Amino acid sequence: MPSSVIVAGAGIVGAALAYFLSARGIRVELFDEEAPAAQASGAADGAVSVASKRPGAMMTTALAGIALYRKLARDGVFADLFKPRSTFLVAASDAECEVLEAHCAALSGAGVRVTKIDRATVAEKFRVLSPDVGMAAEVHDEGHAIGYQIVHGLLRASGIAVRRREKVQRILVSSDGTCVKGVATAKGEYTADAVIIASGLGSADLLGLSGTLIPRKGQLLVTERAPALNGRMPGAMMSCRYLLSKGSQKGRPAPARGLALVVDPLRTGQFLIGGTREDHGDRRTNDLDAVSKILADAVALIPGLVDVRLLRCFAGARTAVVDGLPIIGRVGSFGNLFVATGFEGDGICLGPVSAESVVAMVCGEKPALNLDPFTPSRFPKLRIAA
Amino acid sequence: MPKCDVLVVGGGPAGMAAAVTASQLGLSVEMIEQRRTLGGAFFRQPIEGVRPIPQRASVKARWHKLSADMSRAPVRIHYGCVFLGVDSDGFVLFEDRQVGEVVRCAARAVIIATGAIEKVHPIPGWDRPGVSTAGGLQVMMKETGQAPKGRILLAGNGPLLIAAAAQMAMVGNPPVAIVESGDPMRPGLTGLGLLVAPYLLVEAFGFLRAVYGAGVPWLRGARIEGIEAHAQGLQATVVRRNGERSAFVVDRVGLHEGIRSNDMGLPAIADASTSSPIVIRAGDCSEPLGALAAEADGALAARKVAALLGHGQSRGGEQALLGRLRQAQAVLAKLFAPTIAPLDVPDHTTLCRCEGRTIGDLKNLVAGADLKSGREVKHNGRFSMGSCQGRFCAANTAELMTRLRPGAPPVVASDLTGQRWPLRPVSIAALVAATKVKAPVD
Amino acid sequence: MSSESFFWMGKPIPFRAGESVAAALEAAGILSFGPAPGGGPTRYFCGIGACQCCLVRIDGCVREACLTPACSGARVEELGAADAKV
Structure with missing residues (x-):
C-alpha cells in the first residue's frame, strides 16, 4: 500500500479519491488549477440515476454509484446532500411513448425497478404535469446530489487542505522509466508513491489525450423557490427526448443541438432545469435561444413553472471521450500512475464509485467494479506527455 | 427586434446624459428604464399631483435642463424594462414588463448606467x-x-x-x-x-x-x-x-x-472598436461619485462610444469636472471617517437575507486550514446565491472572509457574484415569450 | 385624491395615480409583505429594485413592490399565497 498519493484535479473524482485515500490513512496531495468543483462538477445537473442508461457497463456502474450514495448518506458523509427520489420518464407524443415502452423493457430486463404509469393515472395523480402527457415511467430508487456540495462534503470528510490555483504541469518519471515519482507544478516538484490524474479536460495535456477528450458544453437553469409547486413534484421529470439526445436509442434521430429536458425539484424548493449537450461553443456562457427553448419545453411539461422566476443560468463543459466511455485505470506500463476521467455527464453519479475502485487498485486490491470496459489501454496513444 | 447604435441601460443622470450626448453626436439611441419615469434615485420624480419635496434651486435647474435635453433628443425610451445582461450571442437582453417578454436588442454598443446601491x-x-x-x-x-x-x-x-x-x-x-x-x-x-x-x-x-x-x-x-x-x-x-x-x-x-457601484454580475467592459457589442459603464455603476459626476461620466461614455463607432472625436469639460468631484469625494470620506471602531456582530446575525444565512454560518464554513475560494463559499454557504444576486451580501461576505483569514489572499465581491445573465431574476413566462421573436433552435 | 384601489390579500388598498405598490402598502401601514420562501419576512428595503426584499405577487407575477406601479383592481398577494394554489 502506498503511503502517499498525488491527485491532480479537485472535481468530484479527485475529491472522492482524496476521501477514500485519506480513509485508509494514506497521505494525499490534491492539486487544482483553480479550486474544487471549478469545472464540470460545479455545473452539473446532479442526477444520480440510471433512468437514461441502456443495459451495459455504464448502467452496472451507475447502479453501484447509486448504492454508494445511499451508503455515504447513511454514514453521514453525504448527510443532507443526497436527495433520494424517483426519476419519471415522461412521453408526450406517440413516438415518445413508443421509445419509452422499449426503454422500460430494457431497464426492467437489467433489474431496474420501473413502474409504468398510463395516461389516466398520470392525469389523476400528477396534476403538476401537462394533460398532454401520454404516459410516464417511474424509475425507482434514484436520487439527486449537487456536485459542488458533494465535492465539499468529500473534502471536509478527508480533512485535507487542497492546493488551489496550482496546476499539475508535468508528471515526473523515475530515472529507469518504470514508474512515476511525482509531479511538477509552477511552485515546485512533489513526490509520492502514486499519482492519479483526474483533471477532466486538463488531463489531455498530461496524458497526450487531445482529440480523445472532447469538451461538451451544457447549459443549466435554476429557478427561485416555489415550495408548493416543488412539493407536488414526486421526483425528477425527464422528457423522453433526453434518451434521444444522449444517443441511448441508436437509430433514432437525435434533436439538433441536443436540447433535452430534465426538471429536478431541489430540496430548497427551487427547480434545476436542464439542459443542452453541445459539441462546441463558449463554455461558461448562456444564450437566450437555448434558455428560452429549454424553458418553453419545461413549461409545456409543467405549466405551473410559468409563474416562477428564473434565478440563474450557467454553463459548463463536460469531459467526453470519443467512444462514449470514461477512462479509468492504470496507465501503460507505469505501475503507479492512474487516470480517472471522461465521465461526460455522469460524473456525479459515477465519480465517487469509480474513485473507490481506483483507490483499491492503487492499494493493490481487486476493485469492486469491473473497470475493464474503461481501460486506458484502449487508447494506444495515451502516454505521459513530455 | 430593436436595432440601434447605442442602447443605454438606466434612465438616471448618467444614462440620460449619455443618451443626450450620443444622439447629439449622431448615433441612434434607445434607452431602457426599469421604472415608468426617468431620473434614477437622485432625481426620482414625484407622482402626479403631488408637491415635490423641497430641493435646492441648483438641483432643480439641473433636472430641468437634463429632462428638457432628453425630451428634445430622438431617443426611444423603453419604460418598465429590466436589464438582464448580454448573452453569448452578443445580444443585449431585457425584460419588458409592460409587454411580458424578454427582448433581445442588437445594439452596436451598450452604455450601462445602473447606478449605485447603498452599503x-x-x-x-x-x-x-x-x-x-x-x-x-x-x-x-x-x-x-x-x-x-x-x-x-x-x-x-x-x-x-x-x-x-x-x-x-x-x-x-x-x-x-x-x-x-x-x-x-x-x-x-x-x-x-x-x-x-x-x-x-x-x-x-x-x-x-x-x-x-x-x-x-x-x-x-x-x-x-x-x-x-x-x-x-x-x-x-x-x-x-x-x-x-x-x-x-x-x-x-x-x-x-455609503454607496457602492451597482455592478454585480455586469457584463465585462469591452471597449475595443472591434467589440461586438461595445460595453461601457457610466456613472455610479462605474465609480460611485454621485449624481453630478454621473452626468459628466455619462456624457464622457457617449463620446467614447461615438469615437469607437467612427463618429469622430469630441471633447467636453467632463474630465476636469470629474477630477474635482473625485477629490471632493475623497475629502468627504476623510471628513466622515469613522471615529468609533466596528462593533462585534453576534454570530446569529443575518449576513445573506435572501438565503437566510448568518455570520456564524460563514465562520463555520471558512474555519480550518483549507482556504476556500469565494466561489466555494458561495456554493456551499449559499451566500450571494439568492434573489438579490449578492447585491447586499457579497461585499460584506468577502470582507468578513478576508478578515477571518489574515494572511490569506483577500476575497472580493466579484469572486462570489461572477459575471452572468440574468442580472436579475426574470419571469419564466417572459423568457418563454422571447422564443416568439426568433425561430427556436430546433 | 385617492379614488382608486388594489387588493392586498383581498383587502382594498387606496393608491394615488403613479404610486408604486410599495408606497401604497406603506401608506396603509403594511410594513411586512409576508414570509419569503428563503426565510425572513419580505418588506420594503432599498427602493430601487436591487435587494429583492419587497417581492409580492401581482396578478400572479412575482414583482418588486417598489418598482411596480399600483394598478386599479390588481390582486396583490404575499409570495406564498399564490404558490400554494398552484
Missing part, C-alpha cells in the same frame, strides 16, 4: 420589517411627497443621512436622531480642502440648518448595535464612542454606510 452592514435585526436603507426612505419620500410615517431613526455613515434627515424635516416628520459613526465636526479638519467643491459646502450647510432647526440630535462617533422587536415598534440600541449605550423605540430605521 448596509449586517447587524442583528437589519432584516426586520420597518428597517430599510436610508436612501430607500428618501426615494419613497421623493415619490410620494410625504415623509415616512412614525418615529424614524437614521443610522450609519456619511452625508446622505443628513440629506435624508433634512428632507424629512422639511416635509414635516424629522427623524428622532441621526447616528453617525464619523465626526465631521471634530477639530483639525479645516485643512482638508473642502473648497475643491464649494457646492458641497453650500449643500451641507443647507441640510445641517434644516436638521438643527428641527432639533434632530446628530449623534456623532456612534453606531447602531442592533434592532429588536418592541411592543411599540422597533427598539434600536446605539453605542457611543465612550461605550455608553442608549435605546430608541421607533417605527422605522434607515440604514446607510
Whole structure:
C-alpha cells in the first residue's frame, strides 16, 4: 500500500479519491488549477440515476454509484446532500411513448425497478404535469446530489487542505522509466508513491489525450423557490427526448443541438432545469435561444413553472471521450500512475464509485467494479506527455 | 427586434446624459428604464399631483435642463424594462414588463448606467420589517411627497443621512436622531480642502440648518448595535464612542454606510472598436461619485462610444469636472471617517437575507486550514446565491472572509457574484415569450 | 385624491395615480409583505429594485413592490399565497 498519493484535479473524482485515500490513512496531495468543483462538477445537473442508461457497463456502474450514495448518506458523509427520489420518464407524443415502452423493457430486463404509469393515472395523480402527457415511467430508487456540495462534503470528510490555483504541469518519471515519482507544478516538484490524474479536460495535456477528450458544453437553469409547486413534484421529470439526445436509442434521430429536458425539484424548493449537450461553443456562457427553448419545453411539461422566476443560468463543459466511455485505470506500463476521467455527464453519479475502485487498485486490491470496459489501454496513444 | 447604435441601460443622470450626448453626436439611441419615469434615485420624480419635496434651486435647474435635453433628443425610451445582461450571442437582453417578454436588442454598443446601491452592514435585526436603507426612505419620500410615517431613526455613515434627515424635516416628520459613526465636526479638519467643491459646502450647510432647526440630535462617533422587536415598534440600541449605550423605540430605521457601484454580475467592459457589442459603464455603476459626476461620466461614455463607432472625436469639460468631484469625494470620506471602531456582530446575525444565512454560518464554513475560494463559499454557504444576486451580501461576505483569514489572499465581491445573465431574476413566462421573436433552435 | 384601489390579500388598498405598490402598502401601514420562501419576512428595503426584499405577487407575477406601479383592481398577494394554489 502506498503511503502517499498525488491527485491532480479537485472535481468530484479527485475529491472522492482524496476521501477514500485519506480513509485508509494514506497521505494525499490534491492539486487544482483553480479550486474544487471549478469545472464540470460545479455545473452539473446532479442526477444520480440510471433512468437514461441502456443495459451495459455504464448502467452496472451507475447502479453501484447509486448504492454508494445511499451508503455515504447513511454514514453521514453525504448527510443532507443526497436527495433520494424517483426519476419519471415522461412521453408526450406517440413516438415518445413508443421509445419509452422499449426503454422500460430494457431497464426492467437489467433489474431496474420501473413502474409504468398510463395516461389516466398520470392525469389523476400528477396534476403538476401537462394533460398532454401520454404516459410516464417511474424509475425507482434514484436520487439527486449537487456536485459542488458533494465535492465539499468529500473534502471536509478527508480533512485535507487542497492546493488551489496550482496546476499539475508535468508528471515526473523515475530515472529507469518504470514508474512515476511525482509531479511538477509552477511552485515546485512533489513526490509520492502514486499519482492519479483526474483533471477532466486538463488531463489531455498530461496524458497526450487531445482529440480523445472532447469538451461538451451544457447549459443549466435554476429557478427561485416555489415550495408548493416543488412539493407536488414526486421526483425528477425527464422528457423522453433526453434518451434521444444522449444517443441511448441508436437509430433514432437525435434533436439538433441536443436540447433535452430534465426538471429536478431541489430540496430548497427551487427547480434545476436542464439542459443542452453541445459539441462546441463558449463554455461558461448562456444564450437566450437555448434558455428560452429549454424553458418553453419545461413549461409545456409543467405549466405551473410559468409563474416562477428564473434565478440563474450557467454553463459548463463536460469531459467526453470519443467512444462514449470514461477512462479509468492504470496507465501503460507505469505501475503507479492512474487516470480517472471522461465521465461526460455522469460524473456525479459515477465519480465517487469509480474513485473507490481506483483507490483499491492503487492499494493493490481487486476493485469492486469491473473497470475493464474503461481501460486506458484502449487508447494506444495515451502516454505521459513530455 | 430593436436595432440601434447605442442602447443605454438606466434612465438616471448618467444614462440620460449619455443618451443626450450620443444622439447629439449622431448615433441612434434607445434607452431602457426599469421604472415608468426617468431620473434614477437622485432625481426620482414625484407622482402626479403631488408637491415635490423641497430641493435646492441648483438641483432643480439641473433636472430641468437634463429632462428638457432628453425630451428634445430622438431617443426611444423603453419604460418598465429590466436589464438582464448580454448573452453569448452578443445580444443585449431585457425584460419588458409592460409587454411580458424578454427582448433581445442588437445594439452596436451598450452604455450601462445602473447606478449605485447603498452599503448596509449586517447587524442583528437589519432584516426586520420597518428597517430599510436610508436612501430607500428618501426615494419613497421623493415619490410620494410625504415623509415616512412614525418615529424614524437614521443610522450609519456619511452625508446622505443628513440629506435624508433634512428632507424629512422639511416635509414635516424629522427623524428622532441621526447616528453617525464619523465626526465631521471634530477639530483639525479645516485643512482638508473642502473648497475643491464649494457646492458641497453650500449643500451641507443647507441640510445641517434644516436638521438643527428641527432639533434632530446628530449623534456623532456612534453606531447602531442592533434592532429588536418592541411592543411599540422597533427598539434600536446605539453605542457611543465612550461605550455608553442608549435605546430608541421607533417605527422605522434607515440604514446607510455609503454607496457602492451597482455592478454585480455586469457584463465585462469591452471597449475595443472591434467589440461586438461595445460595453461601457457610466456613472455610479462605474465609480460611485454621485449624481453630478454621473452626468459628466455619462456624457464622457457617449463620446467614447461615438469615437469607437467612427463618429469622430469630441471633447467636453467632463474630465476636469470629474477630477474635482473625485477629490471632493475623497475629502468627504476623510471628513466622515469613522471615529468609533466596528462593533462585534453576534454570530446569529443575518449576513445573506435572501438565503437566510448568518455570520456564524460563514465562520463555520471558512474555519480550518483549507482556504476556500469565494466561489466555494458561495456554493456551499449559499451566500450571494439568492434573489438579490449578492447585491447586499457579497461585499460584506468577502470582507468578513478576508478578515477571518489574515494572511490569506483577500476575497472580493466579484469572486462570489461572477459575471452572468440574468442580472436579475426574470419571469419564466417572459423568457418563454422571447422564443416568439426568433425561430427556436430546433 | 385617492379614488382608486388594489387588493392586498383581498383587502382594498387606496393608491394615488403613479404610486408604486410599495408606497401604497406603506401608506396603509403594511410594513411586512409576508414570509419569503428563503426565510425572513419580505418588506420594503432599498427602493430601487436591487435587494429583492419587497417581492409580492401581482396578478400572479412575482414583482418588486417598489418598482411596480399600483394598478386599479390588481390582486396583490404575499409570495406564498399564490404558490400554494398552484
